[in-house]
Amino acid sequence: MDKNTQTEIFFGPNHPGVPGNYGINYEFEGDTVTSARANAGHLHRGFEKLMEERIWIKNTALVPRICVEEPDINEMVYAMGFEAIGEIEVPRRADYIRSIILELARIQGHIFSIGGNAAGIGQYTVMHWGTLTRDYLLDIFEEITGARVYHIYIRPGGVRQDIEDETLDKILDLMDELENERFPDLQKALFENPNAQKRWQGKAVITKEEAIEMGATGPVLRANGVPHDLRKMMPYAAYDDVEFEVPTGENGDAWDRIKIARDDMLQSIKIIRQLINKIPDGPVQADLGNGLKYKIPKGDAYVKIESKRGEYGYYMVSDGSLKPYRVHVRGASTPLGLYGVREFLPGTRIADVPVWAKSLGICPPEFDR
Amino acid sequence: MIDIIYRIGHFVLITVFSMALGLLFMGIARKIVARIQKRYGPPVYQPYLDVLKLFGKDAITHGFIFDFGAIMALGGVIATLFFIPLGSWQLYSMEGTVILVIYLLAIASLGMAMGTVGSGNPQASVGISRALMQMLGYELPYLVILFALIYRYQTSSVWGLMQAQAGSFLNWNLFAYPLMAAVAFVVLIGMMGKKPFDSMIAPSEIGSGPVVESGGKYLGMLLLQKSITIIIELALYVNLFLGGAENILIFTFKMLIVWVLATMFGSLFPRFRIEDGIKFFWKWPLGIAILQAIYIIT
Amino acid sequence: MNNNFVKGSWQEILDWAQNKSINMLHYCTGCGAIELPPTMTSRYDMSRFGIGPAATPRQADLLLVTGYLSTKTLRRLIYTYEQMQAPKFVVGFGSCTINGGMYWDSYNTIKQLDKYLPVEMYIAGCMPRPEAILDGLLKLKKMIADGEADGYQRYQDNLEYYHQNQEAVLGEVQRTQ
Amino acid sequence: MLTNYIFIPIAAAFIAYILNKRNRKAGAVITALVSAYLLLSLTALYGRWDITQSFNLSLMGYKIDFLLAVNPLSWLFAVMTAAISILIALFSINSQENFKFSSVFNLNFLIIIGSMIGIVFARDFLTLFIFWELMTWTSFYLISAGKKKMAGRAAYRYIILSAGAAYAFLMAAIFIFQQTGSFAFDSAAEFLVANSPAQSIMLLLVISLPFIVKAGIFPLHIWVKDAHGNAPKEFSPFLSGMMLKIGIYGMIVVFYQLSFFKIIENTIAYRGLPLLSYLFALLGAVTIITGTILAIRQEDMKKLVAYSSISQMGYIIIGIAIATPLGFSGSMLHLMNHLIFKSTIFLALAAVIYRTGTTKMYEMGGLIFRMPLTFAAYLTAIIALAGIPPTNGFISKWVIYQALIEKGYLFLAIAAFFGSIASFMYVFKPLSTVFLGQLKPQHQNIKEVPLLMKIPMLILILVIVLFGVFPGIQMNIINQISGYLGIETVNYTLYSIQGANGAWNSLLIFNIFSAGFIIALLLFSFAKKSKLVGLLDTYSSGEYITDAESYHYAYQYYRPFDRLFDNLAAKSLTDFYETLTKNLVRSGEGLRRALAAGKLQNYALYSVLLFVILAAVGWII
């Protein structure tokens, strides 16, 4: 690094433009980034060690706190891992409720990321509207699970409690309100705004080969026209009973990724409506005996589901005892946050670094664990 | 001697009045933006409390140039107040005040630039280089407009230009040359650094740019400088295009209208990148300004 | 402006002004930070009480420690805290800052925040809700108005105690010159 | 009587050369003494415009007389030369300790001063040409004495351009001599007026060629950057301060004394201005724009200031070319102010180079703490150059703006506005990269420059502020000049100038600015005292700054702005000239191979043939 011509900037932990508690130390020359390094590890709490110290049911309280933007995804993968090793059959109604919760979580995650991206380029009005819309979804979660963000609702073997019918009607009303009032506002304010398009078009481009080589999935891959979605490829919960398309983009830049986030939300609304119409009756929790004595035979499994940022997987090993032997968390933005920064950030302008970081959905707690 | 005391008293009165008015306008702007974002927003007198708190806080300095920059910025802006007729208050209707005001504002920005870069933070230097580039961007169309106005009314003093629009509101420049007034409005937004053109203090890109190291009383002085700059630029716009006013109340009301429009205009646009900002200023506004000037000259 | 004159009635005015306009540092240290956007934006709107975000420690008065603190974040938090200027306050969110909370047996998070930084108040809730945050901040404003919020004074007075605790956990810590 | 102003410096030059061989400082001391003497005696000359001196020489049957005379214009230039040379001599006394060629430097420097005064007092073409060539050759040696490799190439380009233009000037002068029988300006003036307009315009254009080259006007400005960039650091202020102005002096002589304006009176006019002089004004405008854009791009501070000199010269040319009283006095004001603040900038930068040894801006930073006075000098000078009110820079620009607006020249005004606003950018770049920001480790123990180098900077700062507040001092000499050249004068008082539609009062501005400053100072000291903190304790978003050197933004300071002009700058004029010379050489080579083919008798044949042709041509004319 030639000290005279290059300046080092700490896009570090305490910086308004960085997504969460995470840092990028980059050098730039003139106004183009020349080299960058990820400065991760600020949120490391050693989840995997803590999980080995607790019995199976206690971990359900610990697991949603891994990634704060998508707590339900963690609960679902943990439950699926437990059921995969123990070959436990989950009642059909629980599958439906799980899918409803996951789709609601996907909508609130996408609105939050659209708001974050808009704030990155200075469009604070859309951030305010987005967070307001997200709050209505948190109210619905509060009604179903009793908590706004960390729900601890999806448990191994099913779901903690049933959803009453009027809650389902409330969800349907909310879906109509989202589709007819909230999203058209965002559409006019952000997606038909020439400045926003100019700020995002052609920025932070990740091509199809780079994404696959790096192991990046979700909107980063789908922005290049590749309709890979785990809900279609490896259907879990109740996704085999619903039809929906997988939105894709063409040239893999920030503008396509944000449009995919918007189309994803519209698809989720369609899925929720189908799920609520076809929800069967029946128990919501498989009979596994006393919660404190959950035990599954020796074995291991790698389970993964489609979070809003891509493939989110756990590798779980059990040695037949009361506690999990080993749980390895694979966050959706791990390749991008650590490797992608060093490979693909150099070459962007300083003004586009926040656009780069936020549009690729880097969520630091996933790889800090 | 009496005249000197009267002048000094008048001078201090105008400075305090425009600081208060500027801060009130900033409070109103925050309220409007809050309402657009569907929330209450801070009370209208919030900027007064901010300034009072900031002057009460401790502060750090990075040496002589850091202080000198802040003082020169505020001093330059207060000096500019002298030459702008606020309604009927006019201390010096001297010649050439139009061009003088542009250059006096340059003192303020040079002072702030020197002070903030003196803090040794590269993010401040990047912010200042963007501010200077943007200044070149919006200053060119503005000076072409001034050139046309001075040539049209054959006087280069703001007072003279204001007098030239006396009589019915029909011969305000807003109606006489609507295109020029529109270009001046866009330039006004650029000059005040409001939303689409605030890439120099972009918090998410360069951690709030030049003011990165200014805490306590330095931030207070920058707020006061910003408030007076708002009043100066609005007063210039009202004098040149809305025909000034007989008394201060009508003048403040006109300034408020222009200010509210500028705030609303900006609150829905994300921020330009700096080279797109310059290109924007040099494409449409400069083109229209030159066409208008040619129309006036021939 | 020497200090004893400041101590008199002028200090009340400053305290009054300080509690009317607080700048909160935009540093999301832990998981509680996800509840800050709803509090700052349209629905719960923290700015109607005069509390707004600030980008850098120089402009900030209030440091929110939102949830657990890993040792790596604590080292940077101390450096940021010392860069902030005098009337500064620290508010701890949730049980993780009181006794380690859910991560009581984690090898990488600190268990008691007030051994390393002077804390004005804690807000309960494993990630407190926006209403709880607003209620806490309103109490903080009252404390500032009455002049009880003197955490920065306590930090200056027993600097040695705090620095010892910090070095015990973190090894060497970078100080501001 | 006038001759001793010319021959004393030239004689002293040889003494200085010999003395300097033994004691390094002697040369500079002698230069300082001589220029002090010149300054005193020239100021004593003020007001006596009737002194003339002439002596004649008969050569091959022709009676040639050399005329010297003093008039307000030439007096002003002579005083300016003397003033700037005394400051530079003082500065270079100990700034040249480790400079190999200091004795050669002083020799050439003194000869240049003598020849410049000679040019300015000359009243006929021959003396003008002799001293012009003397000045060009000595400055050629001085430029090539700079950085070895680069200076050589720059000096060649400079000498080729100047020599070509000078010989064209000589041809035109001889042609006029044949028509009028004498070289004097006045006789030439009557002849040109009587002559057919087309031919006299052609003659005057050829005569003004060397002046255009020396003034660095647009098409022929390419030598300025390299010459300034590579000349020794003491000579650059003189080069850009005075040498560019001599070109302007020549233009004024051509426009007024050789009555260029009277000749083109009746040609087609654009908005009341003869097209040809409007063309000159356009050339000036283009000089401003190219000079500014290229100045913003430079990474070497001397080249940056050189380009800014070119763009400031553009203002002066516009002022003269539009031929209105306001325009002329504005350009003369700007001429004097530019000399003052440009030499301050160059002296400040020379002080920085003397201490750090490098001219590249990104290799320096944070020098304000080590060299506060140099910073103060540089700051005042750039406030003047940017044209900010309390200094003299603003007044001259304001008068030029008044002149432009009065006549409504839109495109010239746009170029002028662009030049002055963009000057904030390239003026602030060295300030922020060299003086502010983080200090480089290798510059930790730099001290302020010695006393003898501080004095010139202090004097210049005082002069900037003095002329900023009381422009009247400059105006009375300018009015005498315009009276001498036959332009109506602009009325003025000690601190105000009458613009197109109203007077301008600079003392009032100064008072108001200081009042505002005092109020801000009061407000500042009212709040609590702030704690001094080191430069490394700055916002770095929580991380630790390990090495200060990389935490400083200096390289490509205005990259986004330069990107807009990348393709324009790429097609710069120097490549155009390079290609021109390349295929010129190739075609010459082809011709030589085809004709001579190395045999001896061919050469003899061709020389005879040539002789015959020449004889025939001589017989026809």
Add this chain to the structure above:
Amino acid sequence: MRNEKDLLQLMNAHFEPLKLEIKRKQNVSVEFKKEELIQALSFLKSHSYRHLSTISCVDWPEEGEFELVYHLFSYDDLINISLKTRIKRDPGIFQTAKEIWPVAEFYERDIHDFFGVKFKGNDNLEELILENWQEIPPMRKDFDTRKFVNDKYEWRDYNGQKHTD
């Protein structure tokens, strides 16, 4: 479009895997000897298994071995294959997969941080997540967190009684 059985036959044909197992629909796990794993990775990558989800490491202190698990996925066969291998615990050295998947460099750095496994060929193995960590790598089974936390941090005592006893 192979199904699970075709995939296992393919493995058997080209390598001698120690254990083959179909865990669930679209999920297969194969165990290899230490030497064969890297060839198996590049072989599978050329056969449409181009997505490397992650590299996990499990510590078996009783058998004195680390178990490295490479999770691959194919966008054509839509099958998830986990390649396992066992390496000795005390030297804990394995070849790097950096040449095949450059992103593996960071997964290996992460495993080095928490388990202390050294990967030959991956030169920058400095700390990624932890910061100047002196004890043994924390995720190993023989690292007792309760004791470590006890002496490094002291819990808040509520009038004499710690909330954790």
